[in-house]
Amino acid sequence: MDNKLMLMIPGPTPVPEQVLLAMAKHPMGHRSGDFSEIMAEVTQNLKWLHQTQNDVLILTASGTGAMEAGIINFLSPGDRILVGCNGKFGDRWAEVGQAYGLQVEKITAEWGKPLDTEQFREKLETDTEKTIKAVIVTHSETSTGVLNDLETINRSVKAHGETLIMVDTVTSLGAVNVPVDEWGLDVVGSGSQKGYMIPPGLGFVSVSSKAWQAYATAKLPRYYLDLGKYKKDAAKNTTPFTPPVNMFFGLQVALRMMQAEGLENIFARHQRLTAATRAAVKALGLPLLAPDNAASPAITSVIPDTIDAEKVRSVMKKRFDIALAGGQDHLKGKIFRIGHLGFVCDRDILAAISALEASLLELGYDRFSPGAGVSAAAKVIANA
Amino acid sequence: MDNKLMLMIPGPTPVPEQVLLAMAKHPMGHRSGDFSEIMAEVTQNLKWLHQTQNDVLILTASGTGAMEAGIINFLSPGDRILVGCNGKFGDRWAEVGQAYGLQVEKITAEWGKPLDTEQFREKLETDTEKTIKAVIVTHSETSTGVLNDLETINRSVKAHGETLIMVDTVTSLGAVNVPVDEWGLDVVGSGSQKGYMIPPGLGFVSVSSKAWQAYATAKLPRYYLDLGKYKKDAAKNTTPFTPPVNMFFGLQVALRMMQAEGLENIFARHQRLTAATRAAVKALGLPLLAPDNAASPAITSVIPDTIDAEKVRSVMKKRFDIALAGGQDHLKGKIFRIGHLGFVCDRDILAAISALEASLLELGYDRFSPGAGVSAAAKVIANA
Numbered sequence: 001m002d003n004k005l006m007l008m009i010p011g012p013t014p015v016p017e018q019v020l021l022a023m024a025k026h027p028m029g030h031r032s033g034d035f036s037e038i039m040a041e042v043t044q045n046l047k048w049l050h051q052t053q054n055d056v057l058i059l060t061a062s063g064t065g066a067m068e069a070g071i072i073n074f075l076s077p078g079d080r081i082l083v084g085c086n087g088k089f090g091d092r093w094a095e096v097g098q099a100y101g102l103q104v105e106k107i108t109a110e111w112g113k114p115l116d117t118e119q120f121r122e123k124l125e126t127d128t129e130k131t132i133k134a135v136i137v138t139h140s141e142t143s144t145g146v147l148n149d150l151e152t153i154n155r156s157v158k159a160h161g162e163t164l165i166m167v168d169t170v171t172s173l174g175a176v177n178v179p180v181d182e183w184g185l186d187v188v189g190s191g192s193q194k195g196y197m198i199p200p201g202l203g204f205v206s207v208s209s210k211a212w213q214a215y216a217t218a219k220l221p222r223y224y225l226d227l228g229k230y231k232k233d234a235a236k237n238t239t240p241f242t243p244p245v246n247m248f249f250g251l252q253v254a255l256r257m258m259q260a261e262g263l264e265n266i267f268a269r270h271q272r273l274t275a276a277t278r279a280a281v282k283a284l285g286l287p288l289l290a291p292d293n294a295a296s297p298a299i300t301s302v303i304p305d306t307i308d309a310e311k312v313r314s315v316m317k318k319r320f321d322i323a324l325a326g327g328q329d330h331l332k333g334k335i336f337r338i339g340h341l342g343f344v345c346d347r348d349i350l351a352a353i354s355a356l357e358a359s360l361l362e363l364g365y366d367r368f369s370p371g372a373g374v375s376a377a378a379k380v381i382a383n384a
Numbered sequence: 385m386d387n388k389l390m391l392m393i394p395g396p397t398p399v400p401e402q403v404l405l406a407m408a409k410h411p412m413g414h415r416s417g418d419f420s421e422i423m424a425e426v427t428q429n430l431k432w433l434h435q436t437q438n439d440v441l442i443l444t445a446s447g448t449g450a451m452e453a454g455i456i457n458f459l460s461p462g463d464r465i466l467v468g469c470n471g472k473f474g475d476r477w478a479e480v481g482q483a484y485g486l487q488v489e490k491i492t493a494e495w496g497k498p499l500d501t502e503q504f505r506e507k508l509e510t511d512t513e514k515t516i517k518a519v520i521v522t523h524s525e526t527s528t529g530v531l532n533d534l535e536t537i538n539r540s541v542k543a544h545g546e547t548l549i550m551v552d553t554v555t556s557l558g559a560v561n562v563p564v565d566e567w568g569l570d571v572v573g574s575g576s577q578k579g580y581m582i583p584p585g586l587g588f589v590s591v592s593s594k595a596w597q598a599y600a601t602a603k604l605p606r607y608y609l610d611l612g613k614y615k616k617d618a619a620k621n622t623t624p625f626t627p628p629v630n631m632f633f634g635l636q637v638a639l640r641m642m643q644a645e646g647l648e649n650i651f652a653r654h655q656r657l658t659a660a661t662r663a664a665v666k667a668l669g670l671p672l673l674a675p676d677n678a679a680s681p682a683i684t685s686v687i688p689d690t691i692d693a694e695k696v697r698s699v700m701k702k703r704f705d706i707a708l709a710g711g712q713d714h715l716k717g718k719i720f721r722i723g724h725l726g727f728v729c730d731r732d733i734l735a736a737i738s739a740l741e742a743s744l745l746e747l748g749y750d751r752f753s754p755g756a757g758v759s760a761a762a763k764v765i766a767n768a
Contacts (some may be wrong), residue, residue, distance in 0.1 A: 005412060012411035012629055019542045023630065024408035027396035027583045028389060029707045060585055062444050062625040065608040192627060199411045201444055201628030203583050221605065223483040224449040241446040242577060244585030246407065247394055247628070323413045 001321075009350050010142050010299040012170055012193040012200055013342030015250075015256060016333055022249040030245055036237040038252050043234060045255035049173065050206045051263075052180035057205040057230040060244050063191025065172040066203025068096050069225035070187040071136065074211050077101040079133040079269035082163075083121055084115040085149060087141035088328045089168055097136075100220050111331060112301070114145045114294035117152040133214075134164040135338060141330045143338060144303040146290045147176065152263055154183050154252040168196055173260065174287040175205075175270040175341055186211040194298070195266075197343040198250040199258065207231070208311055238335035270297040271384040272384040273340040273349055274378040281338075282348035283376035285361065289335055298341035299325070307363050309336040314361055320355035326337045344380045352375045385705075387534040392736050393709040394526045394555055396577040396584055397726030399634075399639060403499070403582055408458075414629055420621040422632050429639035433557065434572060434590045436564035436648075441614040442635075443587040445626050447554040447575025452480050453609040454550055454571040455520065458595050462604040463517040466507055466547075468499040468532060469503035471525035471554055472712045481520075483710040484604050494527045495715060498678035508544040517598075518548045524556035527712045529685040529721060530674045531560065537557040538567050548595055554578055555682035558622050558642065559654040560726055568597040579650075579683070581727040582634040583643065586604040589617070613686060654681040655693025656768040657724040657733050660761040664737040668744065670753045675718055682725035683709070693720040699746055704739040730765045737761045 028034050046056040059066055071093065075081070079102050083094040086109035097104040107119045115137070124132065135157050139150045148165060148376050157165045166187040169178050173188070174195020180188055186208040207215075207227060215228060228238035258266060277300045281288055287294035287300035304312050311325060313336050316322045325337035338356075340349060353373045361370070412418050430440040443450050443474050453716035455477065459465070464488050467478040472495035481488040491503045499521070508516065519541050523534045534551060543550045550571040553562050557572070559580020564572055567630075570592040577584035578605070591599075591611060599612060611625035642650060661684045665672055673685035688696050693711060697720050700706045724733060737757045 003410075005410065007411065007413060012413065015411055020408040020410065020461045024404040026387075026389065026404065027391065027503050027577070028398065029393050029709075030584070031709075032707065060446050060449065061446065061608065062627075064625045067393055082643065096607045100605045142648060152469070191626065193411070199628060199630040200414070200626045203630060221484045223453045223480045223611070224445065226483070241448045242395065242445075242575065242584045244583060244628070244631070246583040247585060255563065323416065325413075325415075 002080060004321045006322045006348070006351070008057050008339045010194070010324050010337060010339040010341055010346070011191070013197060013296060013339060014344060015110050015199055016197055019253045021152055022253045023246045024248065026251055027245045029039040030239065030243050030272040031096050035245060038118060038237070038248050039069065039135070039237040041136045042251050043256055043257060046204060049255065050180045050208055051178070054180060054206045054208050055234065056204060056206045057227055057234060058243065058324045059205065059230065059242065060201065060238070061203040062204055063189060064092065065225065066191060066205050067168050067189040068195050069222070069227055070189045071096055071134070072100055072222050073218040073227045074164055074187065074218050074341055076217070078085070078103060080082060080105065081136060082107060082120065082132055083136045084120070084138060084153070084328065085147070086113060086115050086144070086146060087111050087365045088143035089141055089170070091140045093138065093168065112146060112289040114151065115147050115148045117149050117156070118302050121155045121156040124156045124163065127160060130160070130162045132160065132163045134166050136166045138168040139176070139178065140169070140298050142294040142299060143331070145290055145296040145299040147172065147296045148294070151356045152181065154185065158184060163370060164214060168382050171296065172342055175297040177267055180206055182340070184208070192247065192251065196251065197254045198247065201244050202251060234279065238261045240262045264365060270340070272346070273344055274300065276349045276380040277338055277340055277353070279380045280373040280377040283372040284357065300338045300340065301335045302338065302358060303335050306367060307360070307365055311363055312359055313357040316355060319359060319362070322352055350374055350375055388642060388705045390706045390732070390735070392732070393707050393725045394721060394723040394725055395575070395579070397581060397723060398728060399581055399583055400417055400638070400727050403637045406637045407630045409633055411629045411632065414623065414627050419629060422636050423621040423623070426632060426639055428644060429445060433639065433642060434564045435562070435566065435591055438564060438590045438592050439561060439615050439618065440588055440590045441611055441618060442623070442627065443614065444585065444611070444625065445587040445588065447573060447587055448476065449554065449609065450589050451477060451552055451573040453606070454519065454573045455480055455518070456484055456604040456606050456609060457590060457611045458516055458548055458571065458598040458602050459487055460601070462487055464515045465518045466491060466516055467520045468522060468537070469530070469555065470497060470499050470530060470532070471495050471522065473525055473554070474522045474528035476735040477520045477552065477659065484652060485590050489499065491765065496530060496673040498530050498531045499537065501540070503532050504537045505540040508540045508547065514544070514546045516544065516547045518550050519551045520723040524559070524680040524682050526555045526683060527715070528673055529680040529683040530678050531556065531680045532678070535567065538569065542568060548598060553671065554714055555680065555725055559601040559681040561651055564590055568592070575612070579726050580635065581638045582631065583751060585631045586635060592647045646697050654724070656730065656765060658684065658758050660764040661722055661724055661737070663764045664761040667756040668741065682723065684722045684724065685719045686722065687719050690748050691744070693717055695747055696720050699743040700739060703743065703746070706736055706739050732760055734758055
């Protein structure tokens, strides 16, 4: 049967029908009053979502483009930066820094383990000359399902006083609490195909006044990703370059849905989905990659032990039309990743876990009592 | 009445219903076999549209992002480039060059006049040291409706032998003949919300093997816009960063529609729409900004003479729900621009001209026989 695909990957995530239908409207001119109204509304609602009074700028770009903009607008060639690297995306921000001639120092942890906050503290405390210009942290590492302890790392950043904190919140924003103003996060990047519940195509960057001060003297070259242009035009409810108006139609609807649900409810839902998924996987006797105290609210990585992870994904897709994500780079074949981010409800987890049980049995894995996984998930949901 | 908007601006252009509905489908995973199939198909059809065997790469970006990628991937700091500047977009590519520390030499013409091909010939002929690394030309200057003589300028480029030719075809590709391989165009940038008949959100860059040779030693920094990454992944029918999958659904449908119509028919249609529009405007006694021999196939700029151009646009919008574009920068209020690019048929021109006549009368402009404009357009259409 065609067209029964269920996306349980960490992006693109499922998209509500009202968002899809909004995107199917005829485009409007992006220099029109009608578009300015949408721009004003979504900008306001993005600030709500980010819990900030900072600028939140909208780019036609993937999350990587947004993060690159967030890095290169505030730094100059040779600037020293610390980058937390415990997965594919942390590594990517180090690569961006290297591509632009920054002096990149990595703080690494094994993929699947959280970053050691003490290493950040030590580096920052010993930087009495204040040569560290930025600290880049991937909050939820999509490649592993690890949630790094941003709050603690950020405390060391604040104690340092001068360095900027730049955060990849691609799979944490709209899933777990990211209080941008309360924590004083300077640069926060994200992408539309995640907690936002819309398809890929938009990137978002929030920028603090401290970061704008750095912008004034930052010398890395940029034009399309020059956030100053976006800030200037956003003040007039417009954009420097043609925006993807149909994506904005979808964004408008999705942000209204998020406001109707409320931030606390959104976070609680993601916490419940995460807890249910993890309880189920444990009940199936399968190891989890990330520890409980560093579990991403967006994605759960499972080590299927004796079974090739790609086989689990293949059976899930063929028999149940459920798309799971595979492992990336050296984790390919070793893990599969269950996405539970965005427009995902309790029923989706029950369906996915039930299908996972059936797939494991089909693959000859029988080290669990049939029903154990789905029962464990149901118990979490019932008690939440 | 709501929702009867008719877009007659040079982008976003009208979008066919089947494209809109394709975009309203649920997203799929971008690392899936199903997406790879779409990627393979659209890449092949983009080559057909570009009349090339070169790589045609797809970016999540506006046309400006695509053009910036086309410039910065093949040059190094201090490189000397010639940029044709006779409108907002030519000026923009000069700004991009300056932002990246290139040695930019502008060849300028008054807005509304075509670039002087002789000036390119002279500059290139006298460059016996071969210090000019690239020549950037905006084919159809969207801000004025001027079609620059790319073919002649390119002959001087080819006579030079070493410099790369980089072309902004944002409002010419899919409207007028741009034979990339026949002319040997090295870098060709475009955007989705134009001749492609889909909403904004995708940028395209075709890259010749000569340009890839330059890439190998080019030193300007880039990451998200690094076309080498796109080329490497396109060979595997994938993308380096999450692509806007719903935009790809629309692109797939639109390219099939373009193939069904055929390039010759598409070009003839745009020529007919342009000729009909220009004949009508002349019959209304209004001056055209661009001369007949340099008329863009995408857009016609009108100087409404004694009337404020913004008033014409305002009445057209209020009374007839037709969106026309205004003038940009110093031409604001002096011209209005009628878009006739993409999913536009003969009927649309008749409707727009009829409404324009009525609007002019409402504004007290009566230096034409009622019906003269629409009759002139009809005559061109009937005789085409």
